[in-house]
Amino acid sequence: MIAFPLRRRQRRDEGGQQALVLDSDWRRPSVRWGLGTAHTVLLVLLVIIGLGPILWLVKSAITPTQDTLAAPLSLFPHGIAWSNLTDAWNQVDVGLYLWNTIVLAFGSLVAQIVIATTGAYALSVLRPKYGNVIMAALLTTLFVPSVVLLVPLYIEVVHPPLIHHSFVNSYWAIWLPEAASAFNVVLMKRFFDNLPREIFEAARIDGCGPVRLFVSIVLPMSRPILGVVSIFAVLASWKDYLWPLLILGNTSLQPLSVRLPAIAAQTELGVFLAAMLIACFVPIVGFLVFQRAFLRGTGLGGALKG
Amino acid sequence: MAAIRFDGVSKVYGDGTRAVNTLDLAVEEGEFMVFVGPSGCGKTTALRMVAGLEEITAGTVMIGERIVNDVSPKDRDIAMVFQNYALYPHMTVAQNLAFALKLRKISKAEVDRRVRDAAAALDLEDHLERKPKALSGGQRQRVALGRAIVREPAAFLMDEPLSNLDAALRVQTRAEILTLQKRLATTTIYVTHDQVEAMTMGDRIAVMRDGVLQQIGTPEQVYTQPANTFVATFIGSPAMNLLPAPVLGLGADSLLAGFRPEHIHIGSAPNGCVAFQAGVEVVEYLGDEQLAHLRLGEYPLVAKLPVEQRLEPGTAAAFSVARKAVSFFAAETGAATDPPS
Numbered sequence: 209m210i211a212f213p214l215r216r217r218q219r220r221d222e223g224g225q226q227a228l229v230l231d232s233d234w235r236r237p238s239v240r241w242g243l244g245t246a247h248t249v250l251l252v253l254l255v256i257i258g259l260g261p262i263l264w265l266v267k268s269a270i271t272p273t274q275d276t277l278a279a280p281l282s283l284f285p286h287g288i289a290w291s292n293l294t295d296a297w298n299q300v301d302v303g304l305y306l307w308n309t310i311v312l313a314f315g316s317l318v319a320q321i322v323i324a325t326t327g328a329y330a331l332s333v334l335r336p337k338y339g340n341v342i343m344a345a346l347l348t349t350l351f352v353p354s355v356v357l358l359v360p361l362y363i364e365v366v367h368p369p370l371i372h373h374s375f376v377n378s379y380w381a382i383w384l385p386e387a388a389s390a391f392n393v394v395l396m397k398r399f400f401d402n403l404p405r406e407i408f409e410a411a412r413i414d415g416c417g418p419v420r421l422f423v424s425i426v427l428p429m430s431r432p433i434l435g436v437v438s439i440f441a442v443l444a445s446w447k448d449y450l451w452p453l454l455i456l457g458n459t460s461l462q463p464l465s466v467r468l469p470a471i472a473a474q475t476e477l478g479v480f481l482a483a484m485l486i487a488c489f490v491p492i493v494g495f496l497v498f499q500r501a502f503l504r505g506t507g508l509g510g511a512l513k514g
Numbered sequence: 515m516a517a518i519r520f521d522g523v524s525k526v527y528g529d530g531t532r533a534v535n536t537l538d539l540a541v542e543e544g545e546f547m548v549f550v551g552p553s554g555c556g557k558t559t560a561l562r563m564v565a566g567l568e569e570i571t572a573g574t575v576m577i578g579e580r581i582v583n584d585v586s587p588k589d590r591d592i593a594m595v596f597q598n599y600a601l602y603p604h605m606t607v608a609q610n611l612a613f614a615l616k617l618r619k620i621s622k623a624e625v626d627r628r629v630r631d632a633a634a635a636l637d638l639e640d641h642l643e644r645k646p647k648a649l650s651g652g653q654r655q656r657v658a659l660g661r662a663i664v665r666e667p668a669a670f671l672m673d674e675p676l677s678n679l680d681a682a683l684r685v686q687t688r689a690e691i692l693t694l695q696k697r698l699a700t701t702t703i704y705v706t707h708d709q710v711e712a713m714t715m716g717d718r719i720a721v722m723r724d725g726v727l728q729q730i731g732t733p734e735q736v737y738t739q740p741a742n743t744f745v746a747t748f749i750g751s752p753a754m755n756l757l758p759a760p761v762l763g764l765g766a767d768s769l770l771a772g773f774r775p776e777h778i779h780i781g782s783a784p785n786g787c788v789a790f791q792a793g794v795e796v797v798e799y800l801g802d803e804q805l806a807h808l809r810l811g812e813y814p815l816v817a818k819l820p821v822e823q824r825l826e827p828g829t830a831a832a833f834s835v836a837r838k839a840v841s842f843f844a845a846e847t848g849a850a851t852d853p854p855s
C-alpha cells in the first residue's frame with residue numbers, strides 16, 4: 209500500500225514494518241514528485257467518487273424544488289430551502305419511519321448477535337456430539353438463494369407452527385428470520401475456533417461454568433468479530449426492502465427503505481431528497497461514532513506467549 | 515494442601531493412542547513432584563487428568579481423600595499454570611488475579627488482601643492496573659503464577675511454565691517458584707521436558723516415556739541409580755556413556771556398562787578403576803571444564819574433564835573410570851541390573 213510519508217513513519221514506528229517505498233527512495237525528487245502527484249490525484253478521485261453523491265444529496269436536499277428541476281446539475285443553488293428538511297420531518301413523517309428503521313435494525317442486531325454467538329459458542333467451545341453434522345447442515349443452507357426461501361418463509365410467518373398466530377405486521381417477522389443466519393454462525397464459529405483453548409481451560413479451573421465462560425471470557429475476547437457482525441446486521445436491516453414490504457402492510461410500521469420509494473411519486477422532489485438525506489444521515493453518523501470501537505483490533509495481546 | 519494419587523491411571527484417545535499407561539504414583543502432601551520426559555511421553559496428559567481437563571480412561575485419580583475422576587475442574591481445588599500463560603487479555607492484572615476468587619464469592623476485602631499479597635510476593639504491585647499485553651514475558655508468567663497463588667489451592671499444577679522464557683529469566687523464575695512453593699508448602703506437580711529443571715526443582719522426579727512411568731525418586735537417586743538405559747541417558751547432560759560391558763572387560767555380552775562423563779579421568783588406572791585407551795575426536799572448551807568426545811573402538815564416549823588437562827584432537831590417550839561409578843544394565847531389556855561378580 210502506498211502511503212504518505214507521515215503515515216509511513218508512524219506505521220514503521222508502531223509495528224516495525226517496512227513500507228513499500230523506503231525513506232531513501234522518498235528523498236529522490238523523481239519519486240517524491242511522481243508518487244506525491246499520484247497520491248493527490250487518487251485522493252481527489254476517491255473523495256469525488258465516495259463523498260460526491262452524498263454531498264450532492266446534501267446540496268439537493270436544501271435546494272428549492274424548482275431550482276433542482278430547472279438546473280439539476282448546477283453546482284450552487286439559487287437560494288436555500290431549509291423548509292425541505294422541516295417538511296420532510298413533519299409532513300412526510302420521516303421521523304416515524306426513521307424510528308421504525310432504528311427499531312428494526314436494533315432488534316435485528318440483538319437477535320443476530322444472540323443467535324450467532326450462542327450457536328457458535330455451542331459448536332466451537334461446548335462441542336456437542338453431533339456438532340459436525342449440525343455445522344455441515346448450516347453450511348448447506350448457505351447455498352440456498354434467499355429468493356427461493358421467500359415464499360416458504362412467508363407461509364411460515366403467516367402460519368407459524370405451534371404458535372398459530374400470524375406474525376404479519378409484526379417486527380418479529382423480520383427479526384426472527386434474520387436471526388437464523390447461518391453465515392453469522394459460521395463466521396462467529398471460525399473466530400471462536402481460533403481463540404486459545406488454554407484460556408478456556410484456565411477459566412474452567414478458575415471456576416467458570418459454560419454460561420460464565422461465555423459471558424466473562426468468550427464474549428469480551430470477541431469484540432472484533434462482534435463489531436463485524438453488528439455492522440453486517442445493521443446495514444442489511446437498514447437496506448432491506450423486499451421482506452419488510454411483504455410483511456409490514458401497515459404503513460405506520462414500515463421502515464424508510466420501504467416507505468421512501470412508496471412516497472416518491474406524491475412528494476415534492478426537494479422534500480423527498482431532504483427525507484433521503486435524513487435517512488442517510490443517521491447510519492453515517494452512527495458508523496463514524498462506532499467504527500473505532502467496532503473495528504479496533506482488541507485482539508489477544510498478552511494472553512499467550514506469541 | 516493435599517496428597518495426589520494415581521492408581522492404575524490410563525488415557526487412551528479415540529484413535530487408539532495410549533498416552534498414559536497404567537500409571538501408579540503418589541505425590542505426598544506439600545511435595546514438589548516433577549514429571550519429566552521427552553515430548554509425547556504422557557506427562558502433560560497425566561497432569562491434565564489431575565486438573566480435570568482430560569477424561570480418565572481407566573484407573574482413579576485422588577486429590578486428598580477424594581476420587582476426582584468425575585469432579586469438574588472448578589471443584590477440584592487445584593490451580594494450574596499454563597505453558598503459554600493463558601491470561602485473560604481483556605482484564606487487568608488485578609482482575610486476572612481476582613477472577614477466580616470473585617467466582618467463589620469471596621468477600622471483596624479478602625479478595626483485595628490476597629491480590630495485594632500475591633502482587634507483593636511476585637513484584638507485580640506496580641502493574642496491577644495494566645493489561646497483559648503491556649507486560650513483558652517474565653511479568654506475564656508471574657501473573658499466571660499469581661493467579662494460582664491467590665486461590666490458596668490444595669495443589670498447584672504447572673505445565674512447563676518456564677519454557678517460553680529466555681535462559682536468564684528462566685533461572686530467576688525457577689528460583690522464585692521454588693521459594694514460593696517452599697514457603698506455601700503446597701503440593702505441586704510440575705511438568706517439564708528439561709531435565710535440568712527437573713533435577714534442580716523436584717523433591718522427587720517421575721521420569722516418563724511413551725506413557726509409562728520409568729522411574730520415580732529423588733534427583734540424586736534418578737541420577738546415580740537410573741532404573742534403565744532410558745533414564746540413564748535422558749537424565750544428565752551430557753548423557754551417560756553406555757557400551758557393552760565386555761569392551762571394558764567388565765562382564766558378559768548380555769550387559770551394558772554405563773558411566774557418567776564426569777567419572778572419566780585422564781591417565782592410568784589406580785586401584786578399583788577400569789582403564790581404557792580412547793581416541794580424542796573433538797574437544798569442546800566450556801571455560802570451567804571441557805567436554806572431550808572420545809571413541810573407544812566403535813563406541814563414542816563423552817568425558818567431562820577439568821580444563822587444566824588439555825587434550826589434543828586426533829590423538830589417543832589413556833583414561834580410567836572408577837569401578838564403583840559404573841552402572842550395569844541388561845542389554846536386552848535396558849533394565850538396571852546388579853554388577854557382575
